[in-house]
Amino acid sequence: MKLYTFPEAPSPRRVHLFLAEKGLSPEQVFVDMRKGEHLTDDFAAIHADCTLPVLELDDGTRLSSCAAICRHLESVQPEPALLGATPEARARIDDRDRWVEMNGMLAVMEGFRNSLKGFKDHALPGRRPVAQIPELAERGRRRFDWFMQDLDGMLADHDHVAGDGFSVADITALVTIDFGLRGMKMQMPDNAGALRAWHERVSTRPSVRQG
Template identity: 40%
Template sequence: MKLYDAVWAPSPRRVRVYLAEKGVEIERVMVDLRSDEQLGDAYLRVNPRGAVPALELDSGEVICESSAICRYFEALHPPSPLFGETALDIARIESWTRRIEQEGYAAVVYVLRNQRDAFRDRGVAGKWPAVPQIPELAERGAILWGAFTAALDKHLAGRTWIATDAYSFADISALVTLDFAKAAKLAVPAGQANLLRWYDAAAARTSSTA
């Protein structure tokens, strides 16, 4: 099997960090997003949606979406704290991962894709008809981002990791989101000490550089 990857995009990075935590190595095929290689005929034959990452199995079947790819590898290898080993921890990790995606990551996408010239008529990632930018969505994203970081900072008071006592896929998702936010010039306010402490710990893990 092989993983179609991209250097700076957040979704492929989430898979890389997960695989590094699991100690799983896989063949990688790099897709150049800066030259829109993901929208070229060759890659569209792999993933007609024109998005990365994509995992091509030996059978030829392709699994898309970073979370689904990580779930696939989790099922292939011994269960770990990354997705939870008890029913309650599995639920906690899933709940926080979805919240991070829907509130934090979505906020960054709103801001980034609705105000940068590079995304003019590309308000949605992947292979779509022209999707115009909506400036009001950038404003919404900034508001959502502030609320998201404030809530996460409050949640992390007295906690080491986000969902359970162990580092998990929710932490991976949040780390990737906070780093991705820098591209949209969104930051964690200096007063949110709990979130900043958590970020330093997550970023210090070897896997964060994957």
């Protein structure tokens, strides 16, 4: 396996944390997004959407979504079971992970890409020019705040995002929270005690600390 990556970016970080939890270390090819290397013709020949990460399998197949990459890695190394050990757990984790992506990660990307000067004409991933829309930046900030409040409510009765055990949904949520707070210079809601406790607890995991 070969992983094309830029570990500082949120989507690659999700895969790196998953790999660390699994104890897997595939070959890595560093693609510097700060220098725009993911937008070059060379990388477009590898992945036409020009996004990271990309996992290249031994047969040449290339996977570009975090969900697909993590599912493949889980099949390679089933333990610990981060996608669920039973049909019920797998469905619950898939559901929560998707919820985090839709309500959290996409909100952060909306706010981040539509506000930073470095993303001028790149408000959406890829090489096609897409203008920034300031109103979307503000909407992204509001959505991220709502996401944190809703996630706090979910964590009030559970130790983890998809129940009582650590899963890929926690990885996606952690990366989303860290990226949103840093990238949009926001803070957790003052009354989000359960969210703060979860964040502190998950941030002490060896996979997170080493990353």
